[in-house]
Amino acid sequence: MVSKVIVPNRGEIAVRIARACREAGIASALAFSEADDTRYVRRFFDETVSLGSGDARATYLDVSRVIDAARSVGADALHPGYGFLSERAELAAACEDAGITFIGPKASSIAAMGSKAESRHLMQRLGVPVVPGYDGDDQALPTLTAEALRIGFPLLVKASAGGGGKGMKVVRSADELQAAIESAQREAMKAFGDDRLLLERYIEEPRHVEFQIFGDGRGNIVHLFERDCSIQRRHQKVVEESPAPRYSDDLRQRMAKAAIAAAQGVEYRSAGTVEFIVTPDNEFYFLEMNTRLQVEHPVTEQTLDVDLVRAQLAVAAGGELPWSQNDLRQRGHAIEVRIYAEDPDDRFLPQTGTIARYVEPSGPGVRVDAGVTERSEVGVKFDPMLAKLICSAPTRDAAIDRMDRALRDYIILGTKTNVAWLRRVVTHPAFRDGLVSTRFLTDHAESLERTISPLAPLVASALASAAPRANAATNADAAPGVPSVWDVLGGWKT
């Protein structure tokens, strides 16, 4: 039984979890850093508890502080969200020791999937295909070099403890190898305190397709179909959708079977994701398993009409899986984009500021999961993701049309955002045709750039003086390729 859930997290995912708690009649407590602007997020919680005023390391990432906070509010369960401590077996174990229900998998499943090398070993034992490569314990430079030459080029050097694309290097020839290994080791040590590497064949023009799985910890596991997350920038997802375009049912069923096998191998409990990389010839390989809720879980929720967080709460309280495999049917299409405070015109540098005006899009099939609102401060200490916009419709084409419209309606002033750029991505003819791969943003970089009409700056400055009165302004381009005044003004503040 769960009566009060503590959430040591921030932004939209904290809001998402609090909403589910309220619907389930469970009390919620937000554990927050005072360095973060939590004025919006805390509205959704029954109570709050400070983790101190430090940055992420000193607050959201400090296991003993988090456990103390849970005890101080009398929480009997903890939902870690994503990021921060969500994939640390140490937190799951500390919760168990403190008699707090960890809303997620068993510590042993997290540990088994925490290292990319170890999870590859497990997958090989289970008969799930992995990318050809080297995942051995011997990390001496001569061994890594010999293995790299055996695998051939191009090659991907990866941090075994990695995440978020850190410590990952593409090596195109033998003479780049040593420098790439050393720099990946340095980066991995700095980011994860662990410099073990693995080597994989670098697959050219792949797609990233992942399966949502869900287990009750007693061997019952279902899959909730796939998400295509191929639109990535620097190995980080930007646009996600479900179903994956242009794939046969047969391919998707084979991947679903492999995903279930992977989850069964660790007696998985709660929500998890099995990630695959798919070659242009439709061969698929296991990449890794994420033992937590993913940022992109809403596209699954929208196409299956499920609530993954409520299901996590139910299973954590000892309940059964709310669905059998046969209950789960994909309907229509859903697309998610991640809205960031960043400047697409200047190397996507994170932006800071106070959100001066904020109006979310709405209407049928439009869902916004936001962590900010008007007057929220966007600082430098935490991730600059502001919100996620999810659009669903009966067909992929209609979902794209809806996303185009919703992005046009989205108003965020006071800090630059990627809203107008995202609109160029989703309305790109290649995206419309479902021709997605992890190279999409690189291949189409030029056609995704903002085109400034010679008149735009003049129009912008004329409107700037009138803007305080302008209510119907939008963030998005007036027409694809033509910048709106807000796009041009960027960080201009009211």
Ligand code: ADP
């Ligand atoms: P992380 O845990 O850092 O996110 P992943 O192993 O999940 O790392 O990979 C992240 C992304 O990097 C993938 O979605 C894919 O775009 C790319 N990638 C990973 N492995 C390969 C590979 N062997 N070949 C080509 N691209 C890869």
